[in-house]
Amino acid sequence: MVHRQDACLKFLREAADATVLLRGVRADRLKARLSVIRPDGTQDQFDVLIEPRGASSVSVREAVVGCRLPSWCPDRHINADGSFCLSWAEAEPLTIDSLENAQRWWAALFGFLKRQRIAERARRWPMGRSRAHGPDAAQAEAEAEAIAGSLGYRLLSDLRRGKLSAKFGIGTGVVKTPGWSFYLDGRRILNIRYDGIITGLSNRTCLCDLWKIATPSACRDHQGQVIALGMALVRQQEAEALFWSEAKRRLVCCRSMDSCPLNPAVQEKTCGGLA
Ligand SMILES: [Zn+2]
Ligand SMILES: [Zn+2]
Ligand SMILES: [Zn+2]
Missing domain, CATH: 3.10.110 (Ubiquitin Conjugating Enzyme)
Incomplete structure (x- = not known):
């Protein structure tokens, strides 16, 4: 057999x-x-x-x-x-x-x-931006790419070029609820608060390639898609941060790459970019 x-x-x-x-x-x-x-x-x-x-x-x-x-x-x-x-x-x-x-x-x-x-x-990986590190982060990145791809080529290529990012913050205003803010090309496009309230989407055009005038809520199911994309980015960043902090604890850098967060020379240059 x-x-x-x-x-x-x-x-x-x-x-x-x-x-x-x-x-x-x-x-x-x-x-x-x-x-x-x-x-x-x-x-x-x-x-x-x-x-x-x-x-x-x-x-x-x-x-x-x-x-x-x-x-x-x-x-x-x-x-x-x-x-x-x-x-x-x-x-x-x-x-x-x-x-x-x-x-x-x-x-x-x-x-x-x-x-x-x-x-x-x-001393760098030759394929442009490399993939997210660690299985959980890679999974979340694949999800984010699938959602961005369904919204349109423009958004997908922005994502691949690292133009989309998520940042944790304590909300401003009267009620300071912590949550995540999302940025495209440095401009804030969306806030998702821990209490589930979403702001920022109603006063902008949809991120998709279809109708450049509509807000995401008026554009097919795109409001939900944009929020899902944001949450995938959050999961990716959290998983990657965990990956690097565990890696830093367990393993010694080979020092062959200038882009590696574990490389002591890189950490000195970026003032310890790793949290
Ligand atoms: Zn890999
Ligand atoms: Zn749309
Ligand atoms: Zn290395």
Whole structure:
């Protein structure tokens, strides 16, 4: 009887091309040496260990963790156990249930290793703004993107470029109720108070691409969508803050990235940007 886990490794073996040297072939894991071409044409080799995780996905890490890459670095998408964060696993799992998907997986691994070489030199991740860190934050970010995407391309690209943000504050006015304020491009667009009262939306046009005149409450179901987007942003920020504070407690920075909040040099520059 063929286990489904083995099927996933079987697809990977079949999909491996000439740039992948398979070694140590066993039913429960796969070792491979990958040749990554540098921009100057020379080759770079990485030894990886691939193990099944669940029915149709795998985890991959360096065969010897910490050999060529940092053993852990959230900013370089290397998890605390040394495994690579190839996709946005929580939201877009790379399932390996066909030969075609297995080819896609190898391509993702090569892309990841190429970006590691670039990150090493540039001291930043080469794909623009990187994804939220930690599974809970990534989930919330995926939700926020789905909502923004349903409202329109403009809002989605603003979100992806980091132009939307949420800030916790104590309300002004007679009743000081704490809550969240949301900003687009530095301008406040919405307040959600802890008592459930929402302000700021009634005197502005909807954020969607459809009707630029209507307020969100008069524009389809967009008032609810904008509020849901705000709450997803809040969950993302809270989850990410928790992720970094735990990471800071548990792990030592590899110091290879200028954008990493755990890098002591970065913290000095930003006056300890981490709360
Ligand atoms: Zn690091
Ligand atoms: Zn990642
Ligand atoms: Zn609208």
